[in-house]
Amino acid sequence: MTRNAHINIALSTICGAAALSGFMIATSAQANGVTAGTLIENTAVASYDDGAGPRTINSNTVSVRVDELLDVTLTSRDPGPVGTRPGDAVLTFELTNQGNGPEAFRLLANPAVAGNDFDVVVRSIAIDSNGNGVYDAGVDALLTAPEATAVLAPDSVLTVFVLVTVPDTATDTQTSIVDLTAEAATGTGAPGTVFAALGVDGGDAIVGGTGAIATARGQLVVGVASVELTKSVVLRDPFGGTSAVPGTIATFTIVARVSGAGTVNDLSITDAIPDGTTYAPGTLALDSVALSDAADGDAGVASDAAGIAVSLGDVTAAFTASVTFNVVID
Numbered sequence: 001m002t003r004n005a006h007i008n009i010a011l012s013t014i015c016g017a018a019a020l021s022g023f024m025i026a027t028s029a030q031a032n033g034v035t036a037g038t039l040i041e042n043t044a045v046a047s048y049d050d051g052a053g054p055r056t057i058n059s060n061t062v063s064v065r066v067d068e069l070l071d072v073t074l075t076s077r078d079p080g081p082v083g084t085r086p087g088d089a090v091l092t093f094e095l096t097n098q099g100n101g102p103e104a105f106r107l108l109a110n111p112a113v114a115g116n117d118f119d120v121v122v123r124s125i126a127i128d129s130n131g132n133g134v135y136d137a138g139v140d141a142l143l144t145a146p147e148a149t150a151v152l153a154p155d156s157v158l159t160v161f162v163l164v165t166v167p168d169t170a171t172d173t174q175t176s177i178v179d180l181t182a183e184a185a186t187g188t189g190a191p192g193t194v195f196a197a198l199g200v201d202g203g204d205a206i207v208g209g210t211g212a213i214a215t216a217r218g219q220l221v222v223g224v225a226s227v228e229l230t231k232s233v234v235l236r237d238p239f240g241g242t243s244a245v246p247g248t249i250a251t252f253t254i255v256a257r258v259s260g261a262g263t264v265n266d267l268s269i270t271d272a273i274p275d276g277t278t279y280a281p282g283t284l285a286l287d288s289v290a291l292s293d294a295a296d297g298d299a300g301v302a303s304d305a306a307g308i309a310v311s312l313g314d315v316t317a318a319f320t321a322s323v324t325f326n327v328v329i330d
Contacts, residue, residue, distance in 0.1 A: 035154060036068035036101030037200035068101035068199030070184040071208035074216040077133070077159065081221040083262050086170050088123070090135045091162040091218035095182050097152040099208060101200045104185040107147045109162045109178055113217075117174035120164035120220065125180075128159035135161040148185060162218065172224040172260045177217055184212035223262015225317045229269070230255045248329045250277065256312065258319040265314045269323050272307040279304040280326035286310055287322050 034040070044059035077092040097103055109122045125147045126140045140161065143149075149158060162180055170176075186205045187195045189212070199205035232255075237248040244250075254271060258264050273279045284291045284302040291300030291310065302308040302325060310323045 033069065033100050034066045036066055036099075037203060038066045040064045040066065065201070065203050066100070067203045068103075068186075068205040069099045069208045070101075070103060070186055070188075070195075070205055070212035071098035071210045072096065072103075072105060072182050072184060072212060072214045073098050073210065074180065074182045074214035076216045076218050078218060081175060081219040083223045084166050084220050085222065085224055085262070086166050086168045089120070089164050089166055089220055091164065091178055091180075091220070092133070092135070093160045093162065093180050093216050093218065095149070095152075095158045095160055095214075097154055097156045098210065099184070099212075100154050101205075102151045102153055104151045105149045105182045106185055107143065107149065107160065108181045108183075110181070111164065111176070111178045113177040113179055116176045118167055118170045118176050118222075120166055120176055120178060122178070123163040123165055126161040126163060128161065131159070133159055135163070149182075164220070166220065166222065170222045172222060172262075174222045176220045178220070179215050179217050181213065181215045183214075186212070188212040221261070223260065223317070225258055225260040225262045225264045227264060227267065228257045228259065230257075231271075244329060246329055249280065250327050250329065251283075252325055252327070254323045256319075256321045256323075258315055258317050261317050263314055263316050264319075267312040267315050268309060269312065269321075270307060270309045271323075271325075273304055273327055277327035277329050279308075280328055283324070283326035284308055284310070285324045288324075 041061055041063045043061045045056055047054065047056045049055070073096045075094050077094050082089060082091060095105060107125050109125060111120045111122050124142045126135060126142050127149065129140045130136065152158060160180065162178055164178060166176070186198050187193070187207070189207045191207055191209050191211060193207040195205040197204065232253050234251045235242045235244055235248050237243040237245050252271065254269055256267065256269055258267070279302060281293055282290070284293060284300045286299055291298045293302040295301045299312065300308065300310045308323070308325050312321055
């Protein structure tokens with residue numbers, strides 16, 4: 001073999017090794033990179049002319065099996081603190097297998113976080129079985145101790161629910177934090193930690209940049225809203241006075257006030273027409289805005305027989321509404 005042939009072989013081998021090394025560095029920067037267990041193979045080729053004509057030769061093939069990278073992310077899916085009352089509540093999280101191999105993850109919920117106004121009781125951890133992002137009792141799978149997910153493929157995303165009970169002693173506007181931690185079942189540690197032969201196909205498992213562990217925080221805020229109802233009456237008799245005599249117009253005012261925090265659902269105000277009086281048609285009003293007596297598109301309905309009803313819907317704390325109507329003393 002000529003000197004030039006030796007140089008060509010050497011250069012080709014170096015270039016092949018450099019290409020292999022470059023490929024491995026590039027893929028390791030991706031979220032998952034090449035799937036664990038994949039064989040990366042490389043063969044160098046030299047071409048030369050030894051005087052008898054052009055020739056090519058191949059080097060031996062170098063194979064590298066990709067090890068498993070252990071990485072995970074965990075985030076809260078709740079847009080903010082979850083409003084609740086004493087009793088059962090649900091916190092929602094999203095877990096992603098950021099590694100390049102199939103991996104299961106252990107889950108641990110910690111309700112005793114420093115600074116809590118109260119600590120909840122963790123009833124269970126559940127997996128979103130039907131994928132709708134909402135906890136469905138009797139449908140979504142409850143994990144048993146030790147709580148762990150099934151094996152997740154790389155890039156798989158899983159919705160996790162933490163089911164808690166807020167104590168009866170929790171009061172209005174108090175808050176509580178629950179930390180959920182997910183850790184790779186194979187192991188955790190400082191980035192670069194090696195778990196020999198515990199990866200895919202007997203390869204090594206290597207801890208990635210997340211340490212193969214992640215913690216996300218969910219928060220609850222107690223909203224104990226209460227409704228206060230106050231009723232008053234103003235009289236106008238036929239003589240310009242305030243006596244209660246036949247023909248007197250009685251204007252009733254009902255004020256609803258919602259205090260505390262949170263939401264009151266389906267708030268409505270009803271009142272019967274008092275015996276000995278007759279409803280004055282067309283006098284029903286909400287916050288001084290007239291309502292029709294008929295059951296139509298507005299919030300009210302009124303009749304002498306059925307009384308008045310005004311639907312206020314779902315309202316939040318610090319809400320006030322005033323309903324008025326007239327009756328005539330018979």
